[in-house]
Amino acid sequence: MAEKKILMLVGDYVEDYEAMVPFQMLQLLGHSVHAVCPDKAAGDKVRTAVHDFEGDQTYSEKLGHNFAITADFDKIDPSRYDALVIPGGRAPEYLRLDLRVIELVRHFAAGDKPIAAICHGQQILAAAGVLEGKQCTAYPAVRPELERAGGSWCEVNDTLSNAYVDGQLVTAPAWPAHPEWIRRFAELLGTRIET
Incomplete structure (x- = not known):
């Protein structure tokens, strides 16, 4: 298996x-993974939130860790990346307003490159107009x-712990789906996982 260069979009x-x-x-x-955020450079950090499912009508939210950015958003060349990962949380609701983010996502979709989006990450896909005719969760x-x-x-079979694939797009409802979501994305990347 050849190493793939993967871009992860965070905020x-x-x-x-x-x-x-x-x-x-x-x-x-x-694989090589570069985490980027608009207006942040390598070495900067973003704050994270932990969303949990504790029996309330929606998820709860707690302060998470600081997550290090590993590449400069303004210096990346999307053509040098093989795939895109879009995590959820609250970041997608404002990242989707950035036209640079929208163009970045459209590049991966137009190039039929693997895209993995989870939870609220699909808000960015919707804003980019790349979901037409796609089946996803x-x-x-x-x-x-x-x-x-x-x-x-x-x-999906289990509300929060499964994933769905349509072509080069793999989506999941939330982090409990990581085993299936990451496995299915790895398959799109050509990664062989022995079980």
């Missing part, structure tokens, strides 16, 4: 597990946006 209050775990797991699988509260953007909602 302040990205969901902690949805940034930290894939960042580390994809490196463990032998997300955190349930994102469903109206996903459908208005032309995507088809897919229920």
Whole structure:
């Protein structure tokens, strides 16, 4: 398996597990992962939030860790990357307002490169207009946006712990889906995982 260069798009209050775990797991699988954030440079940090499912009507939120940015957003060349990861949390709601982010996502979609989005990350895909005709899932509260953007909602077997693949797009509802979401994304990257 050849190492793939993966770009991860984060911002302040990205969901902690949805940034930290894939960042580390994809490196463990032998890939190079660069975490970027608009208006931040390598060495800067973003704050994270931990979203949990504790029986309330929606998720709870607690302050997470600081997550280090590893590449300068303004200096990246998306053509040098093989795939894109978009974690959830609160960051996608404002990152989708940045036209540079929208163009970045459109580059990966137009190039038919693997994209993994989880939880609220699909808000960025919807804003970029790349969900038309795609079957996907997300955190349930994102469903109206996903459908208005032309995507088809897919229920996964377990509400929060499964993933769905349509072509080069793998989506999941939340961090409990990491085993399936990361495995399916790794398959799109050509990574062989022995079980």
